[in-house]
Amino acid sequence: QRTLPYLKAWYEKYKNTGLEIIGVHTPEFAFEKLQKNVQTAVNGFGITYPVILDNEYRTWNAYGNQYWPRKYLVDIDGFIVYDHIGEGGYAETEMQIQKALAERAERLGLAMPDIAVSQDVAEAGGRVRSPETYFGAWRNSNLGNGISGTRGPQTLTMSSRLQPNEFYLDGRWNFEEQYLENLSKGARIAFTYDAKDVYFVAAATAAVKIKVTRDGGEPLGTDRGADVDANGEATIHEDRLYKLIEGADYGTHTLEIEVEGVGLQAYTFTFG
Template sequence: CINCQRTFPYVNAWYEKYEDDGLIVIGIHTPEFAFEKDIRNVREAMQRFGIKYPVVLDNNYGTWRAYENQYWPRKYLIDIHGNIVYDHIGEGAYEETEAKIRELLKERAEFLNEEINLGGVTTVNAKKATKVQSPETYFGASRNEYLGNGVRGSVGERAYTLPQDPKGNTLYLGGTWKTAPEYTESVTESSVLYRYSAGAVYLVANAASPVVVEVWQDGKLLTEGAGSDVKNGQVTITESRLYDLVNNATPGEHVLELRVKGAGVQFFAFTFG
């Protein structure tokens, strides 16, 4: 999720700075989608995001349930005695979290009768979240509550027609799509329409072979404000991951249209930032 991705640089920085002072970082990867259970995809993502601390796969949600968690991401701090002493839901509160880490490392050093010199706090240059009014929106039948045309919760292949005036925060499909519980797959050249309110748009997608998708915003091929995965108004879906589609200078309301140029692309979810 994009919220987790925005957290990675901070956790990396803490791990690098405080590891020798006794900080142990363990990432728990609990997959939201089936392709996220594949260790090859996890290893590739760790390399892409420069994650240096160890990561445990929680494919059966055992750790997730043990901590009674319901959120991505969530940060826990455990003291030298094994007690959970800090719990933060979601991204953010980075200064607060680091201050607590430093406090716990000092307590650890005192308990072990060790000297410690933590130096200054970390400095991280990372993308910040913006004000978002659009919800995470799923394409698969198990969670497509924001689908504006077609039948919500229904799997199978059908043809869709885009509306002339889309409602806000509502997902519309155009062309022929085959819907599964986790995703919707293009059967022919097809399209997606979504009126959103945010600064950035991300898409979780997959394709067995490369599929080109044109990205249009407010009736124009997207160039200004394009995300890092969009080149000349196009994104090529090649693998299972989150794609950075839109990065507007300021948050606002826009109409996003994706024009899929072939069959076989799977769309899982829109997320916003």
């Protein structure tokens, strides 16, 4: 999510000088294997470069990859000339793109226009201090209350003191391998984050409403994300990423989600 705006910007900036971007979608979760869900995401994010589905992890394994995301820069001869693991490093990546394109232009006898590296990319990538957070038993080591790494139901009480970058639960929840699902109405999730934007990968057994507040029940106001209405509510009705908070600036806040019904399936929080 954080890397995507840079990929889109680089594609528009350099596509006429020889840059091609191919997105490889290797799914983390079962619902991400469905082509219709991927197509919806591609359309929603306004991605114009090609995206391929790697459901069997063949491209992932061919490159010996172990990370989301990972960027490979391939030169005119088909060799990998730059490799960056994870988010960040955007200014360095753009400089490597320029270097590869300059070498291509020289080989082909073309003029390479003088294009400046974006000045804001390094700063923007370094301001987010909260990691992607997984709710399922498979990878929920930052569960603040309850027993992590264990499948099955747990009844939990919200803690009065929240540690940053740990998620806390209230109510009755069932932990599956990839997600957790609320079994009681009024169940809550709380998380203290340091970022500007908050995204929520979620699904539901049937459409369910959530109430989204921040910092002790304050409404989100103009910081509410595209999927949250003026009343601070979002309806989780399909398997996808939901934009909960799109803030004006970076900062530390406590997010709280209250589930009106049952059947919410929470996969991850990501931050931007």
